[in-house]
Amino acid sequence: MDALKSIALLDSGVGGLTVVKEIFKQLPNERIVYFGDTARMPYGPRPHHEVRKFALQIMEFLQTQDIKILIVACNSASAAGLSFTRESSALPVIGVIEPGVRAALAHTRNKRVGVIGTSGTINSRAYDKVIKKLDPEVKVFSQPCPLFVLIVENNLVNTPEAFKVAEEYLRPLKEAGVDALIMGCTHYPLMEEVIQEVMGPQVRLISSAEETAREAKEILRKKKLLNPEENNSSHHRFFVSASPSTFVEIGEKLINHKVNAYQVVLPDIT
Structure with missing residues:
Protein backbone atom coordinates (compact mmCIF):
# COMPACT_ATOMS: atom_id res chain seq x y z
CA MET A 1 0.00 0.00 0.00
CA ASP A 2 1.63 3.25 -1.18
CA ALA A 3 0.19 5.28 1.72
CA LEU A 4 2.36 3.27 4.11
CA LYS A 5 5.55 4.30 2.32
CA SER A 6 7.84 6.97 3.78
CA ILE A 7 8.36 10.67 3.23
CA ALA A 8 11.96 11.24 2.11
CA LEU A 9 13.97 14.37 2.82
CA LEU A 10 17.45 15.41 1.74
CA ASP A 11 19.62 18.21 3.07
CA SER A 12 23.28 19.13 3.43
CA GLY A 13 23.19 18.48 7.19
CA VAL A 14 20.86 18.93 10.16
CA GLY A 15 18.92 21.89 8.74
CA GLY A 16 16.30 19.73 7.05
CA LEU A 17 15.37 18.35 10.46
CA THR A 18 13.40 21.58 10.95
CA VAL A 19 11.10 20.24 8.22
CA VAL A 20 11.01 16.83 9.94
CA LYS A 21 9.95 18.54 13.16
CA GLU A 22 7.05 20.20 11.34
CA ILE A 23 6.07 16.91 9.69
CA PHE A 24 5.90 15.29 13.13
CA LYS A 25 3.47 18.06 14.16
CA GLN A 26 1.33 18.16 11.03
CA LEU A 27 1.59 14.53 9.87
CA PRO A 28 2.14 12.41 13.00
CA ASN A 29 1.29 9.14 11.23
CA GLU A 30 4.00 9.48 8.60
CA ARG A 31 7.31 7.64 8.42
CA ILE A 32 10.49 9.56 7.69
CA VAL A 33 13.59 8.68 5.68
CA TYR A 34 16.18 11.45 5.96
CA PHE A 35 19.58 11.94 4.35
CA GLY A 36 21.99 14.60 5.63
CA ASP A 37 25.04 15.08 3.43
CA THR A 38 27.26 16.00 6.36
CA ALA A 39 30.47 15.03 4.56
CA ARG A 40 29.98 17.72 1.91
CA MET A 41 28.18 20.45 3.79
CA PRO A 42 27.77 23.38 3.53
CA TYR A 43 26.25 23.42 0.05
CA GLY A 44 25.91 27.23 -0.03
CA PRO A 45 29.39 28.11 -1.34
CA ARG A 46 29.44 25.30 -3.91
CA PRO A 47 28.64 25.86 -7.62
CA HIS A 48 25.12 24.92 -8.67
CA HIS A 49 26.18 22.14 -11.04
CA GLU A 50 27.97 20.41 -8.17
CA VAL A 51 25.00 20.75 -5.79
CA ARG A 52 22.70 19.32 -8.48
CA LYS A 53 24.95 16.27 -8.82
CA PHE A 54 24.94 15.75 -5.06
CA ALA A 55 21.15 16.05 -4.87
CA LEU A 56 20.62 13.56 -7.70
CA GLN A 57 23.06 11.11 -6.11
CA ILE A 58 21.17 11.25 -2.80
CA MET A 59 17.85 10.97 -4.64
CA GLU A 60 18.99 7.71 -6.21
CA PHE A 61 19.75 6.33 -2.76
CA LEU A 62 16.46 7.53 -1.25
CA GLN A 63 14.44 6.00 -4.08
CA THR A 64 15.63 2.57 -2.90
CA GLN A 65 14.05 3.21 0.51
CA ASP A 66 10.35 2.65 -0.32
CA ILE A 67 9.25 6.30 -0.44
CA LYS A 68 6.16 8.11 -1.75
CA ILE A 69 7.29 11.77 -1.90
CA LEU A 70 10.64 13.58 -1.85
CA ILE A 71 11.27 16.88 -0.09
CA VAL A 72 14.40 18.75 -1.10
CA ALA A 73 14.73 20.25 2.39
CA CYS A 74 17.64 22.45 1.41
CA ASN A 75 17.36 25.93 -0.07
CA SER A 76 20.74 25.71 -1.79
CA ALA A 77 19.70 22.49 -3.56
CA SER A 78 16.27 23.92 -4.41
CA ALA A 79 17.88 27.06 -5.83
CA ALA A 80 20.38 24.98 -7.81
CA GLY A 81 17.59 23.53 -9.92
CA LEU A 82 14.55 21.83 -8.46
CA SER A 83 13.10 21.35 -11.96
CA PHE A 84 16.18 19.25 -12.78
CA THR A 85 15.43 17.10 -9.73
CA ARG A 86 11.75 16.73 -10.63
CA GLU A 87 12.63 15.54 -14.13
CA SER A 88 14.67 12.71 -12.60
CA SER A 89 11.90 11.33 -10.39
CA ALA A 90 8.52 9.72 -10.98
CA LEU A 91 7.55 10.71 -7.42
CA PRO A 92 6.21 14.10 -6.30
CA VAL A 93 9.17 16.38 -5.51
CA ILE A 94 8.81 19.61 -3.56
CA GLY A 95 11.31 22.23 -2.46
CA VAL A 96 11.36 24.87 0.23
CA SER A 208 10.12 27.59 5.02
CA ALA A 209 10.11 24.38 7.08
CA GLU A 210 6.60 24.95 8.41
CA GLU A 211 5.19 25.91 5.01
CA THR A 212 6.93 23.02 3.23
CA ALA A 213 5.42 20.48 5.63
CA ARG A 214 2.01 22.02 4.98
CA GLU A 215 2.49 21.69 1.21
CA ALA A 216 3.59 18.06 1.56
CA LYS A 217 0.46 17.33 3.58
CA GLU A 218 -1.74 18.86 0.89
CA ILE A 219 -0.06 16.90 -1.92
CA LEU A 220 -0.41 13.62 -0.02
CA ARG A 221 -4.05 14.39 0.75
CA LYS A 222 -4.86 15.08 -2.90
CA LYS A 223 -3.11 11.89 -4.00
CA LYS A 224 -4.79 9.89 -1.21
CA LEU A 225 -1.37 8.95 0.18
CA LEU A 226 -1.81 10.04 3.80
CA ASN A 227 -0.82 7.22 6.14
CA PRO A 228 -3.95 5.98 7.96
CA GLU A 229 -2.00 3.98 10.54
CA GLU A 230 -0.57 5.23 13.81
CA ASN A 231 3.18 5.60 13.45
CA ASN A 232 5.84 3.77 15.41
CA SER A 233 9.01 5.83 15.92
CA SER A 234 11.12 2.81 14.98
CA HIS A 235 9.93 3.30 11.39
CA HIS A 236 11.98 6.51 11.03
CA ARG A 237 15.38 6.19 9.36
CA PHE A 238 18.19 8.75 9.33
CA PHE A 239 21.26 8.51 7.10
CA VAL A 240 24.34 10.73 6.95
CA SER A 241 27.48 10.77 4.84
CA ALA A 242 29.77 11.57 7.83
CA SER A 243 29.84 12.31 11.58
CA PRO A 244 26.75 10.39 12.72
CA SER A 245 27.41 11.11 16.42
CA THR A 246 27.36 14.89 15.90
CA PHE A 247 24.21 14.59 13.81
CA VAL A 248 22.52 12.56 16.57
CA GLU A 249 23.55 15.03 19.28
CA ILE A 250 22.13 18.06 17.46
CA GLY A 251 19.23 16.19 15.88
CA GLU A 252 17.77 14.78 19.09
CA LYS A 253 17.78 18.22 20.70
CA LEU A 254 16.12 19.73 17.66
CA ILE A 255 13.28 17.30 17.05
CA ASN A 256 12.96 16.04 20.64
CA HIS A 257 12.97 12.52 19.32
CA LYS A 258 15.28 9.51 19.33
CA VAL A 259 17.59 9.57 16.32
CA ASN A 260 19.58 6.57 15.08
CA ALA A 261 21.86 7.81 12.31
CA TYR A 262 23.51 5.38 9.91
CA GLN A 263 26.52 6.40 7.86
CA VAL A 264 26.40 5.87 4.10
CA VAL A 265 29.62 6.46 2.19
CA LEU A 266 28.77 8.09 -1.14
CA PRO A 267 31.07 7.70 -4.16
CA ASP A 268 33.08 10.83 -4.97
CA ILE A 269 31.47 12.63 -7.91
CA THR A 270 33.14 16.05 -7.62
Missing part, protein backbone atom coordinates in the same frame (compact mmCIF):
# COMPACT_ATOMS: atom_id res chain seq x y z
CA ILE A 97 11.34 28.13 -1.76
CA GLU A 98 7.79 28.56 -3.09
CA PRO A 99 6.03 27.59 0.19
CA GLY A 100 8.06 30.20 2.09
CA VAL A 101 7.39 32.90 -0.49
CA ARG A 102 3.63 32.37 -0.40
CA ALA A 103 3.62 32.69 3.39
CA ALA A 104 5.69 35.89 3.28
CA LEU A 105 3.40 37.50 0.72
CA ALA A 106 0.40 36.63 2.88
CA HIS A 107 1.94 38.35 5.92
CA THR A 108 3.63 41.48 4.55
CA ARG A 109 1.72 44.73 4.95
CA ASN A 110 4.24 47.21 3.59
CA LYS A 111 5.36 45.01 0.67
CA ARG A 112 8.96 45.03 1.89
CA VAL A 113 10.15 41.44 2.25
CA GLY A 114 13.56 40.33 3.45
CA VAL A 115 15.28 37.08 2.50
CA ILE A 116 18.26 35.56 4.29
CA GLY A 117 20.07 32.48 3.02
CA THR A 118 23.39 30.98 2.03
CA SER A 119 25.52 32.79 -0.53
CA GLY A 120 24.49 30.27 -3.19
CA THR A 121 20.77 30.75 -2.56
CA ILE A 122 20.98 34.55 -2.44
CA ASN A 123 23.22 34.83 -5.50
CA SER A 124 20.85 32.60 -7.49
CA ARG A 125 18.07 35.17 -6.91
CA ALA A 126 15.70 32.20 -6.68
CA TYR A 127 13.53 33.88 -4.04
CA ASP A 128 13.50 37.20 -5.89
CA LYS A 129 12.24 35.52 -9.05
CA VAL A 130 9.39 33.68 -7.32
CA ILE A 131 8.36 36.75 -5.29
CA LYS A 132 8.31 39.01 -8.36
CA LYS A 133 6.37 36.41 -10.30
CA LEU A 134 3.65 36.23 -7.63
CA ASP A 135 3.60 39.95 -6.71
CA PRO A 136 5.64 42.37 -8.86
CA GLU A 137 4.97 45.25 -6.43
CA VAL A 138 6.90 43.70 -3.56
CA LYS A 139 10.39 45.04 -2.86
CA VAL A 140 12.87 42.29 -2.00
CA PHE A 141 15.88 42.83 0.25
CA SER A 142 18.27 39.87 0.27
CA GLN A 143 21.16 39.19 2.61
CA PRO A 144 23.57 36.23 2.58
CA CYS A 145 24.30 34.84 6.06
CA PRO A 146 26.87 32.10 5.36
CA LEU A 147 28.11 31.73 8.93
CA PHE A 148 24.66 30.81 10.26
CA VAL A 149 24.97 27.25 8.91
CA LEU A 150 28.34 26.75 10.59
CA ILE A 151 26.99 28.20 13.85
CA VAL A 152 24.14 25.67 13.81
CA GLU A 153 26.21 22.67 12.70
CA ASN A 154 28.78 23.40 15.43
CA ASN A 155 26.13 23.80 18.14
CA LEU A 156 27.02 27.48 18.79
CA VAL A 157 23.56 29.05 18.55
CA ASN A 158 23.33 30.15 22.19
CA THR A 159 26.56 32.13 22.27
CA PRO A 160 27.38 35.86 22.30
CA GLU A 161 29.28 35.35 19.04
CA ALA A 162 26.14 34.08 17.30
CA PHE A 163 24.22 37.19 18.38
CA LYS A 164 27.03 39.46 17.20
CA VAL A 165 27.14 37.78 13.79
CA ALA A 166 23.35 38.05 13.49
CA GLU A 167 23.41 41.77 14.31
CA GLU A 168 25.98 42.39 11.59
CA TYR A 169 24.17 40.35 8.93
CA LEU A 170 20.68 41.66 9.69
CA ARG A 171 21.46 45.37 10.05
CA PRO A 172 20.74 46.19 6.36
CA LEU A 173 17.35 44.45 6.58
CA LYS A 174 16.39 46.38 9.71
CA GLU A 175 17.37 49.62 7.99
CA ALA A 176 15.30 48.63 4.94
CA GLY A 177 12.19 48.34 7.13
CA VAL A 178 11.12 44.84 6.09
CA ASP A 179 8.06 43.52 7.92
CA ALA A 180 8.39 39.89 6.79
CA LEU A 181 11.66 37.97 6.75
CA ILE A 182 12.02 34.63 4.99
CA MET A 183 14.52 32.35 6.68
CA GLY A 184 15.71 30.98 3.35
CA CYS A 185 17.76 28.11 4.73
CA THR A 186 16.36 25.20 6.71
CA HIS A 187 19.17 25.67 9.26
CA TYR A 188 17.98 29.16 10.13
CA PRO A 189 14.86 28.32 12.19
CA LEU A 190 17.35 26.89 14.68
CA MET A 191 18.48 30.50 15.16
CA GLU A 192 14.96 31.91 15.22
CA GLU A 193 15.17 33.34 18.75
CA VAL A 194 18.40 35.17 17.96
CA ILE A 195 17.08 36.47 14.62
CA GLN A 196 13.80 37.62 16.18
CA GLU A 197 15.60 39.45 18.98
CA VAL A 198 17.78 41.30 16.49
CA MET A 199 14.94 42.16 14.07
CA GLY A 200 12.36 43.06 16.72
CA PRO A 201 8.79 41.87 17.33
CA GLN A 202 7.34 43.91 14.45
CA VAL A 203 8.99 41.63 11.88
CA ARG A 204 7.28 38.34 11.04
CA LEU A 205 9.77 35.50 10.58
CA ILE A 206 8.77 33.00 7.92
CA SER A 207 9.95 29.42 8.32
Whole structure:
Protein backbone atom coordinates (compact mmCIF):
# COMPACT_ATOMS: atom_id res chain seq x y z
CA MET A 1 0.00 0.00 0.00
CA ASP A 2 1.63 3.25 -1.18
CA ALA A 3 0.19 5.28 1.72
CA LEU A 4 2.36 3.27 4.11
CA LYS A 5 5.55 4.30 2.32
CA SER A 6 7.84 6.97 3.78
CA ILE A 7 8.36 10.67 3.23
CA ALA A 8 11.96 11.24 2.11
CA LEU A 9 13.97 14.37 2.82
CA LEU A 10 17.45 15.41 1.74
CA ASP A 11 19.62 18.21 3.07
CA SER A 12 23.28 19.13 3.43
CA GLY A 13 23.19 18.48 7.19
CA VAL A 14 20.86 18.93 10.16
CA GLY A 15 18.92 21.89 8.74
CA GLY A 16 16.30 19.73 7.05
CA LEU A 17 15.37 18.35 10.46
CA THR A 18 13.40 21.58 10.95
CA VAL A 19 11.10 20.24 8.22
CA VAL A 20 11.01 16.83 9.94
CA LYS A 21 9.95 18.54 13.16
CA GLU A 22 7.05 20.20 11.34
CA ILE A 23 6.07 16.91 9.69
CA PHE A 24 5.90 15.29 13.13
CA LYS A 25 3.47 18.06 14.16
CA GLN A 26 1.33 18.16 11.03
CA LEU A 27 1.59 14.53 9.87
CA PRO A 28 2.14 12.41 13.00
CA ASN A 29 1.29 9.14 11.23
CA GLU A 30 4.00 9.48 8.60
CA ARG A 31 7.31 7.64 8.42
CA ILE A 32 10.49 9.56 7.69
CA VAL A 33 13.59 8.68 5.68
CA TYR A 34 16.18 11.45 5.96
CA PHE A 35 19.58 11.94 4.35
CA GLY A 36 21.99 14.60 5.63
CA ASP A 37 25.04 15.08 3.43
CA THR A 38 27.26 16.00 6.36
CA ALA A 39 30.47 15.03 4.56
CA ARG A 40 29.98 17.72 1.91
CA MET A 41 28.18 20.45 3.79
CA PRO A 42 27.77 23.38 3.53
CA TYR A 43 26.25 23.42 0.05
CA GLY A 44 25.91 27.23 -0.03
CA PRO A 45 29.39 28.11 -1.34
CA ARG A 46 29.44 25.30 -3.91
CA PRO A 47 28.64 25.86 -7.62
CA HIS A 48 25.12 24.92 -8.67
CA HIS A 49 26.18 22.14 -11.04
CA GLU A 50 27.97 20.41 -8.17
CA VAL A 51 25.00 20.75 -5.79
CA ARG A 52 22.70 19.32 -8.48
CA LYS A 53 24.95 16.27 -8.82
CA PHE A 54 24.94 15.75 -5.06
CA ALA A 55 21.15 16.05 -4.87
CA LEU A 56 20.62 13.56 -7.70
CA GLN A 57 23.06 11.11 -6.11
CA ILE A 58 21.17 11.25 -2.80
CA MET A 59 17.85 10.97 -4.64
CA GLU A 60 18.99 7.71 -6.21
CA PHE A 61 19.75 6.33 -2.76
CA LEU A 62 16.46 7.53 -1.25
CA GLN A 63 14.44 6.00 -4.08
CA THR A 64 15.63 2.57 -2.90
CA GLN A 65 14.05 3.21 0.51
CA ASP A 66 10.35 2.65 -0.32
CA ILE A 67 9.25 6.30 -0.44
CA LYS A 68 6.16 8.11 -1.75
CA ILE A 69 7.29 11.77 -1.90
CA LEU A 70 10.64 13.58 -1.85
CA ILE A 71 11.27 16.88 -0.09
CA VAL A 72 14.40 18.75 -1.10
CA ALA A 73 14.73 20.25 2.39
CA CYS A 74 17.64 22.45 1.41
CA ASN A 75 17.36 25.93 -0.07
CA SER A 76 20.74 25.71 -1.79
CA ALA A 77 19.70 22.49 -3.56
CA SER A 78 16.27 23.92 -4.41
CA ALA A 79 17.88 27.06 -5.83
CA ALA A 80 20.38 24.98 -7.81
CA GLY A 81 17.59 23.53 -9.92
CA LEU A 82 14.55 21.83 -8.46
CA SER A 83 13.10 21.35 -11.96
CA PHE A 84 16.18 19.25 -12.78
CA THR A 85 15.43 17.10 -9.73
CA ARG A 86 11.75 16.73 -10.63
CA GLU A 87 12.63 15.54 -14.13
CA SER A 88 14.67 12.71 -12.60
CA SER A 89 11.90 11.33 -10.39
CA ALA A 90 8.52 9.72 -10.98
CA LEU A 91 7.55 10.71 -7.42
CA PRO A 92 6.21 14.10 -6.30
CA VAL A 93 9.17 16.38 -5.51
CA ILE A 94 8.81 19.61 -3.56
CA GLY A 95 11.31 22.23 -2.46
CA VAL A 96 11.36 24.87 0.23
CA ILE A 97 11.34 28.13 -1.76
CA GLU A 98 7.79 28.56 -3.09
CA PRO A 99 6.03 27.59 0.19
CA GLY A 100 8.06 30.20 2.09
CA VAL A 101 7.39 32.90 -0.49
CA ARG A 102 3.63 32.37 -0.40
CA ALA A 103 3.62 32.69 3.39
CA ALA A 104 5.69 35.89 3.28
CA LEU A 105 3.40 37.50 0.72
CA ALA A 106 0.40 36.63 2.88
CA HIS A 107 1.94 38.35 5.92
CA THR A 108 3.63 41.48 4.55
CA ARG A 109 1.72 44.73 4.95
CA ASN A 110 4.24 47.21 3.59
CA LYS A 111 5.36 45.01 0.67
CA ARG A 112 8.96 45.03 1.89
CA VAL A 113 10.15 41.44 2.25
CA GLY A 114 13.56 40.33 3.45
CA VAL A 115 15.28 37.08 2.50
CA ILE A 116 18.26 35.56 4.29
CA GLY A 117 20.07 32.48 3.02
CA THR A 118 23.39 30.98 2.03
CA SER A 119 25.52 32.79 -0.53
CA GLY A 120 24.49 30.27 -3.19
CA THR A 121 20.77 30.75 -2.56
CA ILE A 122 20.98 34.55 -2.44
CA ASN A 123 23.22 34.83 -5.50
CA SER A 124 20.85 32.60 -7.49
CA ARG A 125 18.07 35.17 -6.91
CA ALA A 126 15.70 32.20 -6.68
CA TYR A 127 13.53 33.88 -4.04
CA ASP A 128 13.50 37.20 -5.89
CA LYS A 129 12.24 35.52 -9.05
CA VAL A 130 9.39 33.68 -7.32
CA ILE A 131 8.36 36.75 -5.29
CA LYS A 132 8.31 39.01 -8.36
CA LYS A 133 6.37 36.41 -10.30
CA LEU A 134 3.65 36.23 -7.63
CA ASP A 135 3.60 39.95 -6.71
CA PRO A 136 5.64 42.37 -8.86
CA GLU A 137 4.97 45.25 -6.43
CA VAL A 138 6.90 43.70 -3.56
CA LYS A 139 10.39 45.04 -2.86
CA VAL A 140 12.87 42.29 -2.00
CA PHE A 141 15.88 42.83 0.25
CA SER A 142 18.27 39.87 0.27
CA GLN A 143 21.16 39.19 2.61
CA PRO A 144 23.57 36.23 2.58
CA CYS A 145 24.30 34.84 6.06
CA PRO A 146 26.87 32.10 5.36
CA LEU A 147 28.11 31.73 8.93
CA PHE A 148 24.66 30.81 10.26
CA VAL A 149 24.97 27.25 8.91
CA LEU A 150 28.34 26.75 10.59
CA ILE A 151 26.99 28.20 13.85
CA VAL A 152 24.14 25.67 13.81
CA GLU A 153 26.21 22.67 12.70
CA ASN A 154 28.78 23.40 15.43
CA ASN A 155 26.13 23.80 18.14
CA LEU A 156 27.02 27.48 18.79
CA VAL A 157 23.56 29.05 18.55
CA ASN A 158 23.33 30.15 22.19
CA THR A 159 26.56 32.13 22.27
CA PRO A 160 27.38 35.86 22.30
CA GLU A 161 29.28 35.35 19.04
CA ALA A 162 26.14 34.08 17.30
CA PHE A 163 24.22 37.19 18.38
CA LYS A 164 27.03 39.46 17.20
CA VAL A 165 27.14 37.78 13.79
CA ALA A 166 23.35 38.05 13.49
CA GLU A 167 23.41 41.77 14.31
CA GLU A 168 25.98 42.39 11.59
CA TYR A 169 24.17 40.35 8.93
CA LEU A 170 20.68 41.66 9.69
CA ARG A 171 21.46 45.37 10.05
CA PRO A 172 20.74 46.19 6.36
CA LEU A 173 17.35 44.45 6.58
CA LYS A 174 16.39 46.38 9.71
CA GLU A 175 17.37 49.62 7.99
CA ALA A 176 15.30 48.63 4.94
CA GLY A 177 12.19 48.34 7.13
CA VAL A 178 11.12 44.84 6.09
CA ASP A 179 8.06 43.52 7.92
CA ALA A 180 8.39 39.89 6.79
CA LEU A 181 11.66 37.97 6.75
CA ILE A 182 12.02 34.63 4.99
CA MET A 183 14.52 32.35 6.68
CA GLY A 184 15.71 30.98 3.35
CA CYS A 185 17.76 28.11 4.73
CA THR A 186 16.36 25.20 6.71
CA HIS A 187 19.17 25.67 9.26
CA TYR A 188 17.98 29.16 10.13
CA PRO A 189 14.86 28.32 12.19
CA LEU A 190 17.35 26.89 14.68
CA MET A 191 18.48 30.50 15.16
CA GLU A 192 14.96 31.91 15.22
CA GLU A 193 15.17 33.34 18.75
CA VAL A 194 18.40 35.17 17.96
CA ILE A 195 17.08 36.47 14.62
CA GLN A 196 13.80 37.62 16.18
CA GLU A 197 15.60 39.45 18.98
CA VAL A 198 17.78 41.30 16.49
CA MET A 199 14.94 42.16 14.07
CA GLY A 200 12.36 43.06 16.72
CA PRO A 201 8.79 41.87 17.33
CA GLN A 202 7.34 43.91 14.45
CA VAL A 203 8.99 41.63 11.88
CA ARG A 204 7.28 38.34 11.04
CA LEU A 205 9.77 35.50 10.58
CA ILE A 206 8.77 33.00 7.92
CA SER A 207 9.95 29.42 8.32
CA SER A 208 10.12 27.59 5.02
CA ALA A 209 10.11 24.38 7.08
CA GLU A 210 6.60 24.95 8.41
CA GLU A 211 5.19 25.91 5.01
CA THR A 212 6.93 23.02 3.23
CA ALA A 213 5.42 20.48 5.63
CA ARG A 214 2.01 22.02 4.98
CA GLU A 215 2.49 21.69 1.21
CA ALA A 216 3.59 18.06 1.56
CA LYS A 217 0.46 17.33 3.58
CA GLU A 218 -1.74 18.86 0.89
CA ILE A 219 -0.06 16.90 -1.92
CA LEU A 220 -0.41 13.62 -0.02
CA ARG A 221 -4.05 14.39 0.75
CA LYS A 222 -4.86 15.08 -2.90
CA LYS A 223 -3.11 11.89 -4.00
CA LYS A 224 -4.79 9.89 -1.21
CA LEU A 225 -1.37 8.95 0.18
CA LEU A 226 -1.81 10.04 3.80
CA ASN A 227 -0.82 7.22 6.14
CA PRO A 228 -3.95 5.98 7.96
CA GLU A 229 -2.00 3.98 10.54
CA GLU A 230 -0.57 5.23 13.81
CA ASN A 231 3.18 5.60 13.45
CA ASN A 232 5.84 3.77 15.41
CA SER A 233 9.01 5.83 15.92
CA SER A 234 11.12 2.81 14.98
CA HIS A 235 9.93 3.30 11.39
CA HIS A 236 11.98 6.51 11.03
CA ARG A 237 15.38 6.19 9.36
CA PHE A 238 18.19 8.75 9.33
CA PHE A 239 21.26 8.51 7.10
CA VAL A 240 24.34 10.73 6.95
CA SER A 241 27.48 10.77 4.84
CA ALA A 242 29.77 11.57 7.83
CA SER A 243 29.84 12.31 11.58
CA PRO A 244 26.75 10.39 12.72
CA SER A 245 27.41 11.11 16.42
CA THR A 246 27.36 14.89 15.90
CA PHE A 247 24.21 14.59 13.81
CA VAL A 248 22.52 12.56 16.57
CA GLU A 249 23.55 15.03 19.28
CA ILE A 250 22.13 18.06 17.46
CA GLY A 251 19.23 16.19 15.88
CA GLU A 252 17.77 14.78 19.09
CA LYS A 253 17.78 18.22 20.70
CA LEU A 254 16.12 19.73 17.66
CA ILE A 255 13.28 17.30 17.05
CA ASN A 256 12.96 16.04 20.64
CA HIS A 257 12.97 12.52 19.32
CA LYS A 258 15.28 9.51 19.33
CA VAL A 259 17.59 9.57 16.32
CA ASN A 260 19.58 6.57 15.08
CA ALA A 261 21.86 7.81 12.31
CA TYR A 262 23.51 5.38 9.91
CA GLN A 263 26.52 6.40 7.86
CA VAL A 264 26.40 5.87 4.10
CA VAL A 265 29.62 6.46 2.19
CA LEU A 266 28.77 8.09 -1.14
CA PRO A 267 31.07 7.70 -4.16
CA ASP A 268 33.08 10.83 -4.97
CA ILE A 269 31.47 12.63 -7.91
CA THR A 270 33.14 16.05 -7.62
